[in-house]
Amino acid sequence: MPTFFDENLTTSVTPTDAGLVALGQRGFDYVGDTTAMTSNYASILTLASTQFSSLSSLNSSFTPNAANFYALTIPANVTLYGPFTGFRLASGKVMAYKAG
Amino acid sequence: MDSIRNPFFASAVATVDRVLAAQVTSIFSTQILNNLKPSDIGAVPGVNPQGQLQVFVSSTTDLNLLGAVGTKVDLFTVPAGYRFFSDQFAITFTSVTQSGVMSGVTQPAVRVIKNNSNAAANQISNEIDLSDAGQVVQLLNKYWRTGGAVGGTTSTTGKATATEGEVLSAYITTAISAAGTNKYTVLTAKCFLAGWLIPV
Numbered sequence: 001m002p003t004f005f006d007e008n009l010t011t012s013v014t015p016t017d018a019g020l021v022a023l024g025q026r027g028f029d030y031v032g033d034t035t036a037m038t039s040n041y042a043s044i045l046t047l048a049s050t051q052f053s054s055l056s057s058l059n060s061s062f063t064p065n066a067a068n069f070y071a072l073t074i075p076a077n078v079t080l081y082g083p084f085t086g087f088r089l090a091s092g093k094v095m096a097y098k099a100g
Numbered sequence: 101m102d103s104i105r106n107p108f109f110a111s112a113v114a115t116v117d118r119v120l121a122a123q124v125t126s127i128f129s130t131q132i133l134n135n136l137k138p139s140d141i142g143a144v145p146g147v148n149p150q151g152q153l154q155v156f157v158s159s160t161t162d163l164n165l166l167g168a169v170g171t172k173v174d175l176f177t178v179p180a181g182y183r184f185f186s187d188q189f190a191i192t193f194t195s196v197t198q199s200g201v202m203s204g205v206t207q208p209a210v211r212v213i214k215n216n217s218n219a220a221a222n223q224i225s226n227e228i229d230l231s232d233a234g235q236v237v238q239l240l241n242k243y244w245r246t247g248g249a250v251g252g253t254t255s256t257t258g259k260a261t262a263t264e265g266e267v268l269s270a271y272i273t274t275a276i277s278a279a280g281t282n283k284y285t286v287l288t289a290k291c292f293l294a295g296w297l298i299p300v
Binding site: 074 | 148
């Protein structure tokens, strides 16, 4: 999957950068298959009806409510607000915006 | 210090835990949310530093789009201690059966309303007009020709907030025309609502 990354924002996030991260200017991963993705993501935007099979956060204690969340078909154009550290799709297409 | 200092946040999470179990899908386990520490804020998906919780609601029964104006499915009751801000409303066709190719018929329109009223003050989402630009007619014709495949989605943005205790429903605001009804035997949709629960 293509990865787009702003080389000017490769260092740690400063307060000045924080707004850029929120706007997705750290770059993004486009994912349209079931490849396991591992990175720091600020948010995930669905581009088509999407189901997740895994989703993880910075704090590993926080795991999705599997019975509800993984069964949910999320329509296109919904933003899931992170931060996330990884995910895998069961189906669909997403744009995952990098946090750093 | 291992406890949440913001009293709104602590009490609201406990309330939401009970509501979410029955009606709403949050991104992460609501039981775990009860154990949030201050250091977790900013590291927990779907919860912002103000203690606002992103939620997704999916109707447990499908909306019958062949129904008259006022046909609805309930989605969600805003829990005590919160107001709800609507982000997005979407419907996905779950079952479509036609007796012929569609053309020139009036399709239904749906929006989210609260408290069983479509008055302007009670409209939570913008309206999804299924006749918009003829796209849905094209979509349904494709389904019919391909054996009734389903899954097409159309959506709109949120519009207003609801306060605690108010019941939100997906509601048919324009009924399908008689000509259209004659061409369908089944037309149902799953309703999806995304938004934020905001502590009050």
